[in-house]
Amino acid sequence: MNRYLVMAMRRPGFDPAVVQPHKDFLQGLRAGGRLEMSGGFSDQSGGAYLMLAADMSEALSIAHQDPAHISGGWDITVYEWNAR
Template sequence: MTRFLVMLMRRPQVDPAVIPLHQAFLDTLREQGRNEMSGPFADRSGGAYLLRAQSMDEALAIAHSDPAHTSGGWDVTVYEWNTH
């Protein structure tokens, strides 16, 4: 599998009720062996997670099913990441 860096930047209309849903989503990915690490930025502007997927299309489909994205509260960007 390839690694993808998923960056989430908060929008002004973030609904705090979505945060536990997003965290549960990340926990599920971790249980599946797809989320290597995740966490918020220190300035609370957003966060990131390292996702394992077969392709960019699959990574986008996963990231776009994240409640952070589906709620409209975060801008989500996905990068293929060539880690060592």
Template sequence: MNRYLVILLRKPHVDPTVVSAHRDFLAELRAQGRNAMNGPFGDGSGGAYLLRANDLDEAIAIVQRDPASISGGWEITVREWQAS
């Protein structure tokens, strides 16, 4: 599997109730072996998670199921990450 860095930046009007659903989604991904790590940025502007997927299309499909994506409250970028 490849690794994808998913970067989420908060928009001005984030629904705080979505944060809990987003965290639950990340926990599900971790249980499936798809979320290697995740966490918020220190300045509160958003966060990131490291996703395992077969290819970019699969990574994007997974991210589109994230409540943060569905809610529209975050700008989300997905990049293949070739960390050593």
């Protein structure tokens, strides 16, 4: 498994009602052993999470299931991260 850093940046006018479903999605990833860490930025501009996936294709597939992405209220960017 490789590590992927997912940046979720809020767009102007994002729907705050999507925050809880996004958190629930992350909890599901954590329960499935796919999420190493996650958190929001102190300036409320968005957040990031570090997940495990076999490759970029799988990482994108997972990230695109995030309610933050589905809602269109966040810009979701995925990076393969060679962190140690």
